[in-house]
Amino acid sequence: xxxxxxxxxxxxxxxxxxxxxxxxxxxxxxxxxxxxxxxxxxxxxxxxxxxxxxxxxxxxxxxxxxxxxxxxxxxxxxxxxxxxxxxxxxxxxxxxxxxxxxxxxxxxxxxxxxxxxxxxxxxxxxxxxxxxxxxxxxxxxxxxxxxxxxxxxxxxxxxxxxxxxxxxxxxxxxxxxxxxxxxxx
Amino acid sequence: xxxxxxxxxxxxxxxxxxxxxxxxxxxxxxxxxxxxxxxxxxxxxxxxxxxxxxxxxxxxxxxxxxxxxxxxxxxxxxxxxxxxxxxxxxxxxxxxxxxxxxxxxxxxxxxxxxxxxxxxxxxxxxxxxxxxxxxxxxxxxxxxxxxxxxxxxxxxxxxxxxxxxxxxxxxxxxxxxxxxxxxxxxxxxxxxxxxxxxxxxxxxxxxxxxxxxxxxxxxxxxxxxxxxxxxxxxxxxxxxxxxxxxxxxxxxxxxxxxxxxxxxxxxxxxxxxxxxxxxxxxxxxxxxxxxxxxxxxxxxxxxxxxxxx
Numbered sequence: 001x002x003x004x005x006x007x008x009x010x011x012x013x014x015x016x017x018x019x020x021x022x023x024x025x026x027x028x029x030x031x032x033x034x035x036x037x038x039x040x041x042x043x044x045x046x047x048x049x050x051x052x053x054x055x056x057x058x059x060x061x062x063x064x065x066x067x068x069x070x071x072x073x074x075x076x077x078x079x080x081x082x083x084x085x086x087x088x089x090x091x092x093x094x095x096x097x098x099x100x101x102x103x104x105x106x107x108x109x110x111x112x113x114x115x116x117x118x119x120x121x122x123x124x125x126x127x128x129x130x131x132x133x134x135x136x137x138x139x140x141x142x143x144x145x146x147x148x149x150x151x152x153x154x155x156x157x158x159x160x161x162x163x164x165x166x167x168x169x170x171x172x173x174x175x176x177x178x179x180x181x182x183x184x185x
Numbered sequence: 186x187x188x189x190x191x192x193x194x195x196x197x198x199x200x201x202x203x204x205x206x207x208x209x210x211x212x213x214x215x216x217x218x219x220x221x222x223x224x225x226x227x228x229x230x231x232x233x234x235x236x237x238x239x240x241x242x243x244x245x246x247x248x249x250x251x252x253x254x255x256x257x258x259x260x261x262x263x264x265x266x267x268x269x270x271x272x273x274x275x276x277x278x279x280x281x282x283x284x285x286x287x288x289x290x291x292x293x294x295x296x297x298x299x300x301x302x303x304x305x306x307x308x309x310x311x312x313x314x315x316x317x318x319x320x321x322x323x324x325x326x327x328x329x330x331x332x333x334x335x336x337x338x339x340x341x342x343x344x345x346x347x348x349x350x351x352x353x354x355x356x357x358x359x360x361x362x363x364x365x366x367x368x369x370x371x372x373x374x375x376x377x378x379x380x381x382x383x384x385x386x387x388x389x390x391x392x393x394x395x396x397x398x399x400x401x402x403x404x405x406x407x408x409x410x411x412x413x414x415x416x417x418x419x420x421x422x423x424x425x426x427x428x429x430x431x432x433x434x435x436x437x438x439x440x441x442x443x444x445x446x447x448x449x450x451x452x453x454x455x456x457x458x459x460x461x462x463x464x465x466x467x468x469x470x471x472x473x474x475x476x477x478x479x480x481x482x483x484x485x486x487x488x489x490x491x492x493x494x
Binding site: 005063064065067069072075079083107117118119121122125128129130134137138141144145146 | 194196197201202206
C-alpha cells in the first residue's frame with residue numbers, strides 16, 4: 001500500500017490501516033527499537049506504542065515521508081524506554097520510581113531548559129547534516145538515527161568495516177567542532 | 186547537554202533528512218501490495234526475531250566484499266609466490282651463469298684452485314691417466330695402428346681445438362708421421378695432454394721431446410695477420426713472413442713446404458722465414474729445429490680477387 005493511501009486512511013480513522021502499517025513497516029520499526037533497547041519484548045512494546053502514537057498524531061500531523069515519521073516515533077519511544085530501564089538499573093528503589101512518577105506531572109525547571117537546548121541542538125544538527133555530502137549523511141544517520149550496526153552499514157554501502165568506523169569517527173569530530181562553534185558544547 | 190540529549194535532538198530532525206536513509210531501502214517496496222509484504226522479508230531488513238550480529242564480529246566479511254577480499258587474497262598469494270621464486274631462483278640463476286660466485290674467493294676456509302691442485306695433484310692428472318689407458322692398448326699394435334690412434338685423437342680434439350684437427354688431418358694425409366701431433370702442444374692444454382699420449386704410442390723419443398716442450402719455451406712463431414694460430418691465409422703474389430720464437434742458442438731451423446708449386450720459401454734463416462704465394466691452393470710449412478722440435482703452419486692461398494675479374 002502506498003504511503004499516501006495509508007495517511008489518507010489514517011485521516012479517515014480506519015483502524016485496519018494500523019495492521020497494514022505493522023505489516024509494511026513493523027520490521028523496520030522493530031529493528032530500530034531492538035537496536036536501542038536490546039530487548040525483544042521492549043522492542044515489540046515500542047512498535048505497539050509507535051502504532052498508538054501514529055493513531056494519535058495523524059491527524060493532525062501529515063507526514064511527508066511515512067517511514068521517516070514512523071522511525072522518529074519508534075526511536076523516541078525506544079529512547080524513553082532505554083532511559084527508564086537505565087534509571088531503574090541505577091536506582092531501582094521505590095523512591096526513585098515515585099520521583100519519576102511525580103516528575104511526569106511537574107516538570108522541573110531544568111527539564112524546560114533542556115527542551116530548549118534540545119530544540120537548539122536539533123536545529124544545529126539539521127544545519128550540520130545539510131552540509132554533509134549525501135553518502136556521509138546517510139552513513140551518519142544509519143548509525144546514529146537508525147542505530148544500525150557498523151557491519152550492516154559497511155555491507156549496505158559496500159565499504160570495509162574499518163572504513164565505516166573511520167568515516168564515523170571523522171563525522172563525530174566534525175560534529176563536535178560544529179557544535180562547539182555554535183556554542184552548544 | 187549529554188549524549189542522550191543529543192540523540193533525542195537527532196530524533197527531531199526533519200523527515201526530509203531522515204528520508205535519505207529510507208530511499209534506498211524502500212525504493213522497491215512502495216510498489217508492493219500489502220499482502221505481498223512480510224515483516225521478515227522487507228528489503229534491507231533482517232528477520233526481526235533473529236538477534237542482530239554485533240560489531241564485535243569484525244572477522245566476518247560482508248557478502249559484497251567477499252569477492253574483493255578473495256581477489257586481494259589471491260593477489261597476496263601471487264605476491265608471496267613471486268617473492269619466493271625470486272629468492273629461490275635468483276641464486277640459482279646467478280650460480281648458473283657464474284659458478285664461481287657460489288664460493289666466495291675471500292673465504293679463508295675455501296682453498297684456491299692453485300692450492301687445490303698443489304695439494305691434490307690427482308685431480309689434474311686424472312684425465313691424463315684415463316686417456317693414456319685408452320691409447321696404451323693401441324700402442325702395442327703396428328705403426329699404422331699408431332697412426333690410426335693419432336686420427337682418433339684428432340677426433341677427440343674436435344671438442345677443443347678446430348685448428349688442431351685440420352692440421353692433423355692434413356699431416357696424416359700427406360706425411361703419415363707420428364710426430365706431427367706434437368705441434369698441437371702449443372695450442373691448448375687439452376692438446377698437450379693428447380699429444381703426450383700419442384707420443385707414448387709412437388715412441389720413447391717423442392715422449393721425451395714432448396716433456397721438454399712442456400717445460401721449456403715453445404718452439405713456434407709469432408703469429409700475425411688473419412686466421413688462427415696455425416693457419417695463414419693469403420692471396421696469390423703475397424709474401425708471408427714468420428718470426429721464429431723459442432729457439433735455443435746454437436740450434437738451427439730447417440723449413441719445408443708440402444707443396445712447393447703453390448708457395449716457395451723466399452727467404453729463411455734461424456729467426457724468420459718468408460713464403461711467397463705463387464698459386465692458389467694449400468701448403469704446409471714445416472719448421473723443424475735441430476733439437477727435434479717442430480711446428481707446422483697451413484698456408485691457404487686464394488686467387489687474387491682483382492685478377493679473377
